[in-house]
Amino acid sequence: MRRWRLWLLMAPALALLLAIFAAPLMHYLWLSTQAQSVLTGLKPVPIGAQQWLRLWNDGRFWQDTWQTLRFSAASVSLEMLLGLAVALLLHQPLCGRSLLRTISLLPWALPTTVMALGWRWIFNDPYGPINQLLAVLGLGAMPFLSNPNVTWLAAVGADTWKTTPFVALLLLAGLQTIPSDLYEAAALEGATAWQSLRRITLPLLTPYLLIAVLFRLAQALGVFDLIQVLTGGGPAGSTESLALYAYLNAMRFLDFGYSATLLLGSFAILLLLCGTAALVWRWSSRLQGELR
Amino acid sequence: MARMLLLLWSLGPMLWQLYSSLRPNEALSGMGTGGWTLEHYRQLLQSDPPFLTTLLNSVVVGASSTALTLALAVPCAYALSRLGRRQARALSALVAAAAAFPAVLLFLALLELARDWHLANQLLALSLPYAGLCLPLAILLLTAAFADIPIELEEAALIEGMGLWQRLRWILLPLMAPAIASSGLLVFLFSWNEYPIALTWLSRSDLLTLAPAMARIAGSSVYTIPYGAFAAATVLGSAPLILLMLLFQRQIISGLTQGAIKG
Numbered sequence: 001m002r003r004w005r006l007w008l009l010m011a012p013a014l015a016l017l018l019a020i021f022a023a024p025l026m027h028y029l030w031l032s033t034q035a036q037s038v039l040t041g042l043k044p045v046p047i048g049a050q051q052w053l054r055l056w057n058d059g060r061f062w063q064d065t066w067q068t069l070r071f072s073a074a075s076v077s078l079e080m081l082l083g084l085a086v087a088l089l090l091h092q093p094l095c096g097r098s099l100l101r102t103i104s105l106l107p108w109a110l111p112t113t114v115m116a117l118g119w120r121w122i123f124n125d126p127y128g129p130i131n132q133l134l135a136v137l138g139l140g141a142m143p144f145l146s147n148p149n150v151t152w153l154a155a156v157g158a159d160t161w162k163t164t165p166f167v168a169l170l171l172l173a174g175l176q177t178i179p180s181d182l183y184e185a186a187a188l189e190g191a192t193a194w195q196s197l198r199r200i201t202l203p204l205l206t207p208y209l210l211i212a213v214l215f216r217l218a219q220a221l222g223v224f225d226l227i228q229v230l231t232g233g234g235p236a237g238s239t240e241s242l243a244l245y246a247y248l249n250a251m252r253f254l255d256f257g258y259s260a261t262l263l264l265g266s267f268a269i270l271l272l273l274c275g276t277a278a279l280v281w282r283w284s285s286r287l288q289g290e291l292r
Numbered sequence: 293m294a295r296m297l298l299l300l301w302s303l304g305p306m307l308w309q310l311y312s313s314l315r316p317n318e319a320l321s322g323m324g325t326g327g328w329t330l331e332h333y334r335q336l337l338q339s340d341p342p343f344l345t346t347l348l349n350s351v352v353v354g355a356s357s358t359a360l361t362l363a364l365a366v367p368c369a370y371a372l373s374r375l376g377r378r379q380a381r382a383l384s385a386l387v388a389a390a391a392a393f394p395a396v397l398l399f400l401a402l403l404e405l406a407r408d409w410h411l412a413n414q415l416l417a418l419s420l421p422y423a424g425l426c427l428p429l430a431i432l433l434l435t436a437a438f439a440d441i442p443i444e445l446e447e448a449a450l451i452e453g454m455g456l457w458q459r460l461r462w463i464l465l466p467l468m469a470p471a472i473a474s475s476g477l478l479v480f481l482f483s484w485n486e487y488p489i490a491l492t493w494l495s496r497s498d499l500l501t502l503a504p505a506m507a508r509i510a511g512s513s514v515y516t517i518p519y520g521a522f523a524a525a526t527v528l529g530s531a532p533l534i535l536l537m538l539l540f541q542r543q544i545i546s547g548l549t550q551g552a553i554k555g
Contacts, residue, residue, distance in 0.1 A: 005456070006371040013368035013427055020424025021390050024401030031400075089294050100295060102541040104302045109537050109544075111485040113506040114529045118309045120510065121519045127320060129308055161305065166548070173549035215392045222394025225487040225503070229510050243396045243488075250400050251492070263397050270394070 025267070031260035038254050051261040060237070060245065061262065065269065068241045071152060072220035075159045079216060080209065082160065083167030088201075090168065091175045101172075108165040116229035119158040120145065148238035151231055155239055159226055163219075167212045174208030175201070210281050214274050221270045242266040306530065312523035320519055332524035341498040343505075343528060350484050350502040351532075352415050357422035357483040358476045361430050364423060365475065369434030370464065384435065391428035396488040398425075403492045413496050421493075422483045430475040433550055437471030438464070474547025477540050484533060502529050 032051050034044040055061055090101050107115070122128050123144035131141045144154040178201065186196045224243040227233060233240035233248075243266060250259035312320060316329045336343045372380050402421050411417035441464065449459045465472070487503040494500050500508065509525055537544060 006375055009367040009371035013364040013431065016364060016420075016424045017387075017390065017427055020398065020402070020421055020427075021393065024398045027401045027404070086298060089298060094295065098541070100298065101545065102537060104298055105541075105545065106306070106534060106537055107302055109481055109533050110306075110530045111487070111503050111506065111533070113487050113503045113510070114526050115305070117506050117510045117522050118305060118526045121312060121522055122305055122308060124519070127519070161301070165302070169545065169548050176549075218392040219394050222396045224394075224396040225507075228487075229507050243394070247396075247399065247488070250403070256400065259400055263400060267397055270397075274392075 025264075028260040028264045028267075031257055032264055034257045036256040037258070042254065042256075044257070047257075051257050054258065055261050055265055060240075061242075061265065063237070064240050064242050064245045067152065067239065068221060068223065068243075068266075068269075071156060071159075071223060071239075071241065072217060074153075074156045075163070076213060076216045076220055078156065078160045079164050079167045080213065082164045083171055083212065084205075084209075086164060086168035087171035087175055088197075090172050101169075105165045105169060107162050108169075110162070112162065112225040113229045115162060116158065116226050119154070119161075119230055123154050145231060146235050148236050151235060152239050155223075155227060155230055158230060159220070159223070162226075163216060167216060170212045170215075171205060171208055174205045178204050206281075206285070210278070214277060217277065218270055218274055221266065221273065242269070309523045309526045312520060313527045315520060317520045329520075332520040333528070335521055336524050336528065341500075343525065345498060346500055346502055346505040347528070347532065349415055349499060353418050353422070353490075353501050354480045354483045356416050357419035357426065358479045360419045360423040361426045361479045362472060362476055365427055365430035365434055366460075366465075366468070366472065368427075369431050370438050370460070372431065372435045373438035380435075384432065387428045387431050391432060393428075395425050395486070399488045399492050402489055406493050412493050413499055415494075415499060415501075418490065418493055418501075419483070421489050422479075422486060425486075425489075426479040426482050430479060433475045433478075433547060434468065434471055436550060437468055441467050470543065470546070471550070473540070474543040474550070477536070477544050478547050481533070481536070481544070 031044070033046060033048060035047045035050070036042060036044040086104060090097065090104070094100070122130060125131050125143050125146065126135070126141045128144075130144070134140065134142060143150065145151055182200050182204075183196055186200060191199070222243050223241045224247065227239055227241050227244050228247070231239045233244050242262065246259050246262035246266065249255045249262060313332050314328050314330070316327070316331065319327075372383060375383070398421075405421075406412040406417070411420070445463060446459055449463050454462070484501075485503060486501075487507065490501045491504045491507065494504060497505075497508070506525060506529060509522065
């Protein structure tokens with residue numbers, strides 16, 4: 001078929017993609033050089049790099065960056081560990097495996113805001129089930145949603161619950177591509193289960209782990225729904241994420257210029273981290289290839 | 293043993309919601325033992341606007357987003373799978389990066405789009421950003437499926453004198469049905485769950501979709517909340533999705549895993 005006809009078929013989709021992904025980022029680049037807030041009567045006024053200076057000197061931005069990184073690191077690593085465990089479990093030939101697979105995927109399919117509301121009740125102090133259980137065990141109540149040192153962990157827990165199934169499913173797909181004769185050969189050589197996990201499963205699963213990490217990391221760095229409904233960023237701003245701060249700047253403080261700057265700042269952090277992760281992986285796999 | 297743990301971990305929180313939704317508030321807060329009640333569901337269905345309206349809005353948005361996404365993604369994926377290797381590779385990499393992009397970062401620009409084009413508070417208009425956000429995943433899935441169809445099949449049809457449209461309609465689409473079904477389901481799930489854009493595009497309470505409606509219910513204080521009503525809302529809000537998952541488990545799972553392998 002002629003080339004231009006192929007491009008014609010792609011044109012509508014590519015146009016929408018550009019409008020939804022590329023145009024907003026370009027627009028932010030421009031908006032971050034403007035003051036557009038209540039002070040300017042919501043009209044854009046050019047101010048050069050001042051928004052970026054403000055970002056640099058904004059303690060709340062750095063605190064939210066730290067909190068977002070902390071949340072992402074904790075939840076992504078937990079999800080990888082648990083996801084791998086669940087994937088290994090689901091990979092074994094068990095009766096009722098496909099039903100178990102579907103059930104374990106349910107948390108992922110539920111809307112985040114729905115279950116965030118559910119988790120608020122589960123974490124309730126003192127009537128939630130966890131605190132009632134603690135009371136039965138004779139332990140003190142845990143102020144999950146009102147203690148700044150604990151609440152971010154509650155958010156990590158809720159996020160892990162929701163997205164572990166997704167990670168598990170990706171890794172399960174990876175496990176299914178590993179030929180089983182590899183394990184049989186290893187077993188003949190007398191390899192233990194642990195050895196074949198370390199020597200066969202993990203190396204062959206690395207590409208899938210990387211995809212899962214990159215995808216989950218990008219999503220976690222943009223965490224918004226869960227935080228907004230579960231904690232609203234509180235207590236005392238201790239769970240506020242970058243996306244939530246940007247949202248508040250636009251919708252509550254009506255400071256659109258700064259909100260755009262924050263969104264671009266978050267995007268830069270995301271690019272930096274995901275780019276580094278991808279590079280490190282490439283570099284280490286090349287190194288391993290040379291050593292072999 | 294490990295299986296029981298997995299079941300408990302997955303279902304426990306949901307069962308707790310179901311249990312709470314059927315208990316009177318006094319029983320939930322430790323005062324009195326109370327029996328069982330459907331009061332929370334009655335309140336929810338009679339609230340203003342009724343919860344069923346909210347669910348219906350989500351269905352409308354989900355269906356229109358799915359239709360629009362597929363209408364754009366199928367031709368695009370077809371062309372991508374027939375394009376030269378180098379160009380297709382570069383485009384697919386960009387599309388894969390877009391698939392991982394967290395949508396919330398786009399909310400401000402999309403909000404201005406809605407304002408400038410008078411798209412706010414229009415359910416069908418919401419399918420425009422949703423289709424845009426779902427296109428990357430749909431394109432990846434469908435391109436992989438198109439690439440699996442042997443090119444000889446199409447060449448044979450070409451010799452028979454079938455035009456592009458006829459080939460699509462009679463040869464390619466029937467073979468693509470499973471992939472189209474799974475991408476459609478994933479788009480539907482996405483739009484059912486999407487929050488930040490619905491939150492900023494919709495303000496009229498009778499037009500809210502499920503996700504922002506839930507957040508609005510949650511909007512009151514953390515402490516003095518009618519948790520029974522909350523629980524009833526979470527149960528009703530998740531029931532359609534659980535049904536969907538149980539009905540189409542194969543398609544959804546294969547869609548997700550294909551996306552990972554090929555993407």
